[in-house]
Amino acid sequence: MGSGKSKVTITDVARAAGVSSSAVSYALNGKPGVSEQTRKKVLEIADSMGWKPNSAAKALSVAHTHTIGVVLNASSTLLGVEPYFMELFSxxxxxxxxxxxxxxLRFAHDDDEALRVHRNWIAAGSVDAVMIFNVEIGDRRVELYRQHPEVPALVFSDASVSGGLTTISSNDADGTRQIVKYLHDLGHTHIARVAGPERFGHTYLRDRVFSEETAKYGMRYDCLHADYTPQEGRDCTKRLLTLPQTPTAIVYDNDVMTIEGLHVASAKGINVPEDLSLISWDDxxxxxxxxPRLTALARNIPALGGQVVSMLYALIDGESVANQFEPGYRLITRESTAAPRAE
Amino acid sequence: MGSGKSKVTITDVARAAGVSSSAVSYALNGKPGVSEQTRKKVLEIADSMGWKPNSAAKALSVAHTHTIGVVLNASSTLLGVEPYFMELFSxxxxxxxxxxxxxxLRFAHDDDEALRVHRNWIAAGSVDAVMIFNVEIGDRRVELYRQHPEVPALVFSDASVSGGLTTISSNDADGTRQIVKYLHDLGHTHIARVAGPERFGHTYLRDRVFSEETAKYGMRYDCLHADYTPQEGRDCTKRLLTLPQTPTAIVYDNDVMTIEGLHVASAKGINVPEDLSLISWDDxxxxxxxxPRLTALARNIPALGGQVVSMLYALIDGESVANQFEPGYRLITRESTAAPRAE
Known part of the structure; x- marks a missing residue:
């Protein structure tokens, strides 16, 4: 942890914001006593001035929270359906x-709310470290934690979007290559993908590598973006299966959308895997x-848990921690994939 | 919140335990500085003497944690598989x-560890209230929170096992009656059940009502107890299906075990629902x-969330809160149930 004393004091922030020092204290510590408007203004000014909690007080409080913070702003419906977060948290x-x-664990219904919670946690010293998921390009949470190194953040994303914060990355490029090669080796020449939201860093990375790899093999490749929900999994599958030339394989960015794809195919009388192969990203x-059971790209989540916690402890101890990759992806082939039917 | 000052002081506890006041303070606040043995002794003595944190300090800290505590001691594997907790937490x-x-959210690998976490939370004022799941008959957590009314506990169980703590109960008796009546009306005369662990209060309640209801209709009823995991779901189903007289319907105490039951039946060439009806408790x-899709007894978990949080806030505000029932169960019939094949 840094030993230098913060140069910006609460008095400085109060002067710049044109409010009392106690109002600043209330705002920075997430306490009642100031309006939401004042709190917002104070937090923004404190941020822009590079205000940091006193490091001694901070070290004391850090030694005592014994908590790791996570703000989730996915919809509650999806969290109950998609097993990834509960598996990871367990x-x-x-x-x-x-x-x-x-x-x-804190829920937030949108990005502004999530950012407000993070600011309050930093100001109040509520957590020893945070885990950040679903990073977007130009993510404001990344900017915030860059300004506040006293609360270490472990970012679950490709290092290219983490702004220098420590990352743990799934090797999405390698996962993509495994999938495309597998489908190519089976004989598929036209594949499609139902991807996650375009704004996420990992979606961007997968998009790029899918394009490159399919181009390399001379395969035709269509991609639609969805939000991981059953509904959009269904809608995108319907759109892909009404194209003049339909793909012979579809890769989905989560398990829930793959299952919905299977149901859409079944309702249309399309046989899986004879007429259409399906692959789920995330087993x-x-x-x-x-x-049939679904071919899927699997992570080793139990091993990931140990790795994540080691990185968090090292960050909390003030050590410099190198970016790491998750344990490698492994393609588990089940009955939902096969060679395409000969024309 | 109570306004009277606690009568038992740290000094009193120290005298009774034969240790220094600072050792008591360390032990009660979950800090290092005392051996585990001493901590355990101090906590037990403080408990038996009815020690409570100073109520003013307590009120201050309660006003600031803004957290609800949950200690989970189910296996991590199961938490990743069974959707109930993530749905409820969302x-x-x-x-x-x-x-x-x-x-x-705190994980604990066994009951002793879970109890230690609860004691530390109480001593340190870490949470404003707790939610307690999977209550056993004579549960030590219930005893602990009876001794510490300054941290309100909302117990997810039948009121008969909550020792007077506020409960939110699923109406398991009614759920059981719906299932038994439905199977009876379809014409089943021999049903079985793969239940949860016998030590849980809600298992005990379901056991009793299943026996009563099947007896009322003159149905034969077999029951095996399992631990909610896929493995035991499979094992119990195999045992039930090798009985000299096999049941024509099986009811499982969770969704995961029902699915495994379906797989076992399928592997044995038993048709669902023609030869065997399956019902999942928890949709x-x-x-x-x-x-086929599974007939299931559904809870209204989104509505439950609102109800739970209202009760928690009232408890935190020191109000007296009556025991409540969850929104009622609703049997959702799908393709896994039918009339039994005529002999």
């Missing part, structure tokens, strides 16, 4: 238990309960 | 967001992705 939580750490229990 | 979390509250996305 795996991380079991590792955290060994050192008496907890997860502080889960869901992929094993359908008929 | 639904509760979205309601909590409106008042700037977070969930403090979820999982119940809609199998072939």
């Amino acid at each position: 795996s991380v939580g079991v590792e955290l238990e060994k050192e008496d750490y907890s997860l502080l 889960s229990y869901l992929c094993t309960v359908t008929e | 639904s509760v979390g979205v309601e909590l967001e409106k008042e700037d509250y977070s969930l403090l 979820s996305y999982l119940c809609t992705v199998t072939e």
Whole structure:
């Protein structure tokens, strides 16, 4: 942790904001006593001036929260359906238990709200470190934690969008290559993909590598973007299957959309895998309960939990931590993929 | 909140335990500086003496944690598979967001560890209230929170096992009656059940009502107990299907075990629902992705979230809160149930 004293004081912030020092204190510590408008103004000014909590007080408080913060702003519906976060939290939580750490879980209905929670956590010293998911290009959370190195952030994204914050990246380029090569080797020449939201860094990366790899093999490639929900998984599949030339394989960016794709195909009388191969990015229990069971790109989430927690502890101890990759992806082939029917 | 000052001081506890006041302080506040043995002894003695944190300091800290605590000691594997907790946390979390509250989530590998976390939370004033799940008969967590009314606990169980703590109960008796009547009306005369662990209060309640209701209709009824995991769901189904007289319907206490039951039946060439009807207690996305889709007893989890959070806030405000029932169960009939084949 840095030993230098912060140069910007609460008095400086109060002067710049034109409010009392106690109002600044209330605002920075997330306490009642100031209007939301004042709080917002104070936080912005404090941020822009590079205000940081006193490092001694900070170190004291950091030693005591024993919590890792996560703000989730995905829709609650999706969180109940898609197993990834609960699997990850369980795996991380079991590792955290060994050192008496907890997860502080906060829901936020939009990005502004999420940012406000992060600001309050930083000001109040509520957490020892945070985990940041679904990073967008130019993400404001990344900017915020760059300004506040006293609260370490572990970013789940490609290093190219983390602004220098420590990252743990899934090797999406490698995962993409495994999928495209597998489909090419089966004989597919026209594949499609139902991707996640375009604004996410990992979607961007997968988009780019899918384009490159399919081009390399001379395959035709269509891509639609969705929001990971069952509804958009269905809608995109319907659009892909009404194209004049339909693909012989579809890759989905999560398990839930793949399952919905299977249902759409089934309703249209399209046989999986004889007429259409389906692949889920992210394996889960869901992929094993359908008929046919789904070929999926699997992460090793239990191993990931241990790796994540080691990185978090090192960051909390003020160590310099290199960006790391998750354990490698592994393509698990089940009954939803096969060679395309000969024309 | 109570206004009277606690009568038992740290000095009293120190005298009774035969240790220094600072050792008591360390122990009660979950800080290092005392051995685990001493901590345990101090906590037990403080508990038995009815020690409570100073109420003014407590009120101050309560006003500031803005967190609801949950200690989970189910296996991490199951948490990643069974959607119930993530659905509930999402639904509760979205309601909590409106008042700037977070969930403090702590994993614990066994009951002793879970109890230690709860004691530390109480001593340190870490949370404004707790939610308690999977209550056992004679549960030590219930005893602990009875001794510490300064941290309100909302217990998810039947009121008969909550020791007077405020409960929110699923109406398991009514759910059981709906299932048994439905199967009886279809013509089933021999049904079985793969239940949850016998030590849980809600399992006990369901066991009793299933026995009563099947007896009322003159149905034969077999019951095996499992731990909610896929493995035990499979094992119990295999045992039930190798009985000399096999049941014509099986009811499972969660969705995951039902799906495994479906797979076992399928592997044995038993047709669902023609030869065997299956019902899942707890509906979820999982119940809609199998072939055939599963008849299930559904809770209204989004509505439950709002109800839970209202009760928590009232408890935190020191109000007296009556025990409540969750929104009622609703049996959703899908393709996994039918009349039994005529002999």
